[in-house]
Amino acid sequence: MPEAVAHAGRVPPKADAPVREITFGEAIREALAEEMRRDPKVVLLGEDVAEAGTAFKVLKGLVEEFGKDRVIDTPISEAGFTGLAVGAAMTGLRPIVDIMFGDFIALVMDQVVNQAAKSHYMSGGRWKVPMVIRATMGATRRSAAQHSQSLHAWPSHVPGLKVAIPSTPYDAKGLLKTAIRDDNPVVFFEDKISYAKVKGPVPEGDYTIPFGVADIKREGRDVTLVATSSMVQVALGAAAMLEEIGISAEVVDPRTTWPLDEKTLIESVRKTSRALVIDEGSFRYGVTGELASVIAEGAFYELDGPVRRLGARHVPIPFSPPLEDATVPAERDVVDLVRQMCNK
Amino acid sequence: MMAIRLFEERVNDLYTRALMPGLAHLYIGEEAVAVGVCEALQPDDYITSTHRGHGHCLAKGAVPHLMFAELLGKEAGYCKGKGGSMHIADPGTGNLGANAIVGGGAGIATGAAFASKYQGTGRVSVCFFGEGALGQGVLYEEMNLAQLWKLPVIYACENNLYNEYTHYSETTAGDIMARPAAFGVAAQAVDGQDVRAVHAAASAMIDRARRGDGPGFLLLNTYRYRGHHVGDVARDYYRPKQEEQRWMADRDPIALHAAWLLAQGIADQAALDRITEELTAEMDAAVDYAMKAPYPDPGRVDEDIYA
Ligand SMILES: Cc1ncc(C[n+]2csc(CCOP(=O)(O)OP(=O)(O)O)c2C)c(N)n1
Numbered sequence: 001m002p003e004a005v006a007h008a009g010r011v012p013p014k015a016d017a018p019v020r021e022i023t024f025g026e027a028i029r030e031a032l033a034e035e036m037r038r039d040p041k042v043v044l045l046g047e048d049v050a051e052a053g054t055a056f057k058v059l060k061g062l063v064e065e066f067g068k069d070r071v072i073d074t075p076i077s078e079a080g081f082t083g084l085a086v087g088a089a090m091t092g093l094r095p096i097v098d099i100m101f102g103d104f105i106a107l108v109m110d111q112v113v114n115q116a117a118k119s120h121y122m123s124g125g126r127w128k129v130p131m132v133i134r135a136t137m138g139a140t141r142r143s144a145a146q147h148s149q150s151l152h153a154w155p156s157h158v159p160g161l162k163v164a165i166p167s168t169p170y171d172a173k174g175l176l177k178t179a180i181r182d183d184n185p186v187v188f189f190e191d192k193i194s195y196a197k198v199k200g201p202v203p204e205g206d207y208t209i210p211f212g213v214a215d216i217k218r219e220g221r222d223v224t225l226v227a228t229s230s231m232v233q234v235a236l237g238a239a240a241m242l243e244e245i246g247i248s249a250e251v252v253d254p255r256t257t258w259p260l261d262e263k264t265l266i267e268s269v270r271k272t273s274r275a276l277v278i279d280e281g282s283f284r285y286g287v288t289g290e291l292a293s294v295i296a297e298g299a300f301y302e303l304d305g306p307v308r309r310l311g312a313r314h315v316p317i318p319f320s321p322p323l324e325d326a327t328v329p330a331e332r333d334v335v336d337l338v339r340q341m342c343n344k
Numbered sequence: 345m346m347a348i349r350l351f352e353e354r355v356n357d358l359y360t361r362a363l364m365p366g367l368a369h370l371y372i373g374e375e376a377v378a379v380g381v382c383e384a385l386q387p388d389d390y391i392t393s394t395h396r397g398h399g400h401c402l403a404k405g406a407v408p409h410l411m412f413a414e415l416l417g418k419e420a421g422y423c424k425g426k427g428g429s430m431h432i433a434d435p436g437t438g439n440l441g442a443n444a445i446v447g448g449g450a451g452i453a454t455g456a457a458f459a460s461k462y463q464g465t466g467r468v469s470v471c472f473f474g475e476g477a478l479g480q481g482v483l484y485e486e487m488n489l490a491q492l493w494k495l496p497v498i499y500a501c502e503n504n505l506y507n508e509y510t511h512y513s514e515t516t517a518g519d520i521m522a523r524p525a526a527f528g529v530a531a532q533a534v535d536g537q538d539v540r541a542v543h544a545a546a547s548a549m550i551d552r553a554r555r556g557d558g559p560g561f562l563l564l565n566t567y568r569y570r571g572h573h574v575g576d577v578a579r580d581y582y583r584p585k586q587e588e589q590r591w592m593a594d595r596d597p598i599a600l601h602a603a604w605l606l607a608q609g610i611a612d613q614a615a616l617d618r619i620t621e622e623l624t625a626e627m628d629a630a631v632d633y634a635m636k637a638p639y640p641d642p643g644r645v646d647e648d649i650y651a
Contacts, residue, residue, distance in 0.1 A: 088459040091440075122427040
């Protein structure tokens with residue numbers, strides 16, 4: 001990977017910036033509002049994004065500040081408005097499209113995969129496509145199979161795209177600002193449950209987080225839990241439970257699946273000698289497989305056992321609560337598997 | 345038109361001599377469409393093109409030697425050899441890119457029109473597509489958006505009668521002109537072999553779009569003389585030889601325009617011959633340049649993935 005991809009510029013928060021506890025959803029809104037104030041080229045397109053502020057109310061208040069020319073309600077035409085955003089991005093704007101449910105990225109795949117991702121390369125670097133595709137992910141809302149899947153592995157598989165999957169309000173704000181300023185198409189996945197449920201410290205004002213830089217959410221000695229998005233909270237909960245039985249778990253969050261900070265993952269596992277990868281995407285042919293092989297290739301001689309994985313069960317997400325809960329990794333699953341890995 | 349014809353004849357020659365890799369979809373027979381439309385555009389207006397795109401790119405101002413270099417996969421080509429025949433793109437001539445996904449340019453052209461309106465640049469974009477793209481749903485999503493938001497975009501449907509190897513009547517229900525009408529998009533059907541008729545219709549649509557009156561749809565009735573691609577030689581199973589011969593004999597856009605120029609006394613035969621001669625020399629030199637140009641260094645394969 002070229003250096004420039006791995007380490008885009010970073011703006012640290014102002015040293016004296018007040019820090020508040022806000023939700024994941026509020027952090028997303030704050031990032032959008034600040035970027036729209038900063039750059040008139042940023043426009044938002046999607047279904048019910050204006051007065052309704054999206055089905056999740058994440059964008060509430062933006063249309064009042066920026067007007068209907070910049071916060072634009074579209075027809076229910078995901079391919080149509082995403083394709084339009086590709087052309088607008090090539091010719092001077094920085095559009096952000098809102099894909100209400102991540103499952104619907106199936107409807108925009110040609111625009112994202114064949115148009116947005118390839119235009120720069122196919123043109124020998126002459127056209128750029130600076131756009132953000134915001135999509136949700138995550139199950140356990142009893143929304144059934146077509147409103148619950150986590151499909152972040154799909155765009156991660158496509159050269160030309162970058163993919164961010166933040167887990168905390170702090171990361172969400174900083175990574176979304178980076179996504180908007182990036183000159184490439186970025187797919188940005190937001191966990192629906194986290195919108196209201198995950199709270200955390202977020203500095204007021206401007207800061208960005210570079211892509212391709214993992215974050216150690218908790219330090220530990222005995223096992224590395226590599227976790228993404230919604231699974232970071234699960235990993236942190238499990239780590240607290242493991243501590244009580246004398247297992248010290250390190251939690252590493254890659255924050256972007258591409259570019260990927262291989263170095264931090266490998267270094268952590270070299271130190272702890274055990275690795276478990278946890279991700280809410282389907283277990284098969286997904287993010288856990290890629291991260292596990294990066295670790296296995298990079299830390300093989302330091303490993304005390306095989307790299308283990310937890311992902312969503314390889315089934316369409318079911319509706320009935322006990323069935324749905326059986327599809328997504330929970331703290332208990334992590335604890336049980338880690339105890340097995342550590343013989344405790 | 346003659347430049348495109350001579351360009352494409354050389355593409356055919358390079359391809360059949362196995363000097364050009366990949367696929368070549370020739371525009372021969374359809375020249376009046378690209379020329380009539382692009383002559384009505386400003387240099388900084390935008391186009392999106394198709395797999396059959398050489399004519400659009402040349403008509404919008406691309407230069408032959410960089411086109412040939414791209415077709416041969418050379419570093420000097422418009423896209424450093426990374427795009428090839430189906431993906432010529434050039435910001436310098438407002439070419440947003442030829443697209444090998446049927447209907448793939450619809451979103452991009454409409455988006456460029458959106459940006460033009462948002463930024464107040466006054467630029468118009470033209471989305472060229474074959475009638476085969478009428479089968480793609482995204483085209484209708486874009487036409488709906490363009491009409492809702494009064495975007496300066498022209499949908500230029502080149503009906504050469506065949507989607508690859510299938511007559512369009514087997515794939516297209518109802519009336520083509522009823523499609524733009526359903527969205528309230530201004531539309532006109534034009535003889536795509538008559539360059540002046542194409543130009544007049546396109547100019548009116550483009551002026552209207554530039555004024556802020558919204559998108560337009562042009563149905564350009566035309567014919568491709570050659571195969572779907574150069575290798576499509578045995579074609580009688582989907583269209584009779586006589587049909588091809590009829591179009592070439594009676595409806596050739598270059599011959600029709602030449603006859604008009606002579607009849608009007610605008611040019612004499614000697615002048616037309618001189619133009620052909622000059623263009624022939626230019627095309628031969630362009631091929632020569634491209635043949636001699638070096639291939640890209642394999643080490644550059646990882647460049648240009650990200651901006
Ligand atoms: C989405 C998609 N489906 C199928 C193809 C394969 N294909 C390439 S050209 C073509 C026919 C296109 O017909 P038309 O749009 O009328 O253009 P023409 O070739 O006649 O210029 C097909 C089916 C493709 N490139 N993209």
